Amino acid sequence: MTEPAPTPKAIACADLRRAILLLEIAPGTPLDEAGLCTRYGMSRTPLREVMQQLAGEGYIAQRQNRGAQVSDMSHKTLRDFFLAAPMIYGAVLQLAATNATPQQLRDLKAAQRDFRAALAAEDVADRTLANDRFHRVTGEMADNLYLLPSFHRLLIDHARIGMTFFRAHSETRAETLSEAARQHDAMIAAIETRDPTAAATLAQAHWALSRDEIERFVMPQGLDAPLGTVPRTAAQ
Numbered sequence: 001m002t003e004p005a006p007t008p009k010a011i012a013c014a015d016l017r018r019a020i021l022l023l024e025i026a027p028g029t030p031l032d033e034a035g036l037c038t039r040y041g042m043s044r045t046p047l048r049e050v051m052q053q054l055a056g057e058g059y060i061a062q063r064q065n066r067g068a069q070v071s072d073m074s075h076k077t078l079r080d081f082f083l084a085a086p087m088i089y090g091a092v093l094q095l096a097a098t099n100a101t102p103q104q105l106r107d108l109k110a111a112q113r114d115f116r117a118a119l120a121a122e123d124v125a126d127r128t129l130a131n132d133r134f135h136r137v138t139g140e141m142a143d144n145l146y147l148l149p150s151f152h153r154l155l156i157d158h159a160r161i162g163m164t165f166f167r168a169h170s171e172t173r174a175e176t177l178s179e180a181a182r183q184h185d186a187m188i189a190a191i192e193t194r195d196p197t198a199a200a201t202l203a204q205a206h207w208a209l210s211r212d213e214i215e216r217f218v219m220p221q222g223l224d225a226p227l228g229t230v231p232r233t234a235a236q
Contacts, residue, residue, distance in 0.1 A: 096141035
């Protein structure tokens, strides 16, 4: 049997998720509902259902009487990202090692193959999407009602920041990406052997690996104030 064709709503959701993750639509950009209706051949009612779904997933924010906009990346959201990421990644990997199903392991290995292929091809968009998929599968493995919404929101900003991280122009950064791929392999092994302690340790190492690159994205060159602080001259 052939798969049924995707509905306009499904196409719109997938397109908008991808465009937001890849920064094709910038953070904070208002979304033109009339233009999206025309683009996807749907009326306002199904489009607003799409907007509600994307808002629930953390891709967009719906503002009263002002329409929807892409979720912002303000100083506060980035500061919160830095504070929450190591805790959330560690908890997700621990639960993944406890709860993963055989099919989810196959999905994770497939995402890792895609990630390595994108690294070899030096395709920034594919690297970002494959990495996002890899970590989303670990979230599916964790299967925690309270943890997943925060994890999914975290991954949106991690992917958007990753559009910078995955542009490996230097030899050092290319080696960092290779190490990230090796850590993915080690995570798969820890999950497969049901070792939550090793999985959590790997999550922390994986975060530490990418933290310096993320800070370069957040902090302009030459500005060395810790994230979340106010320079003395600005506070006076």
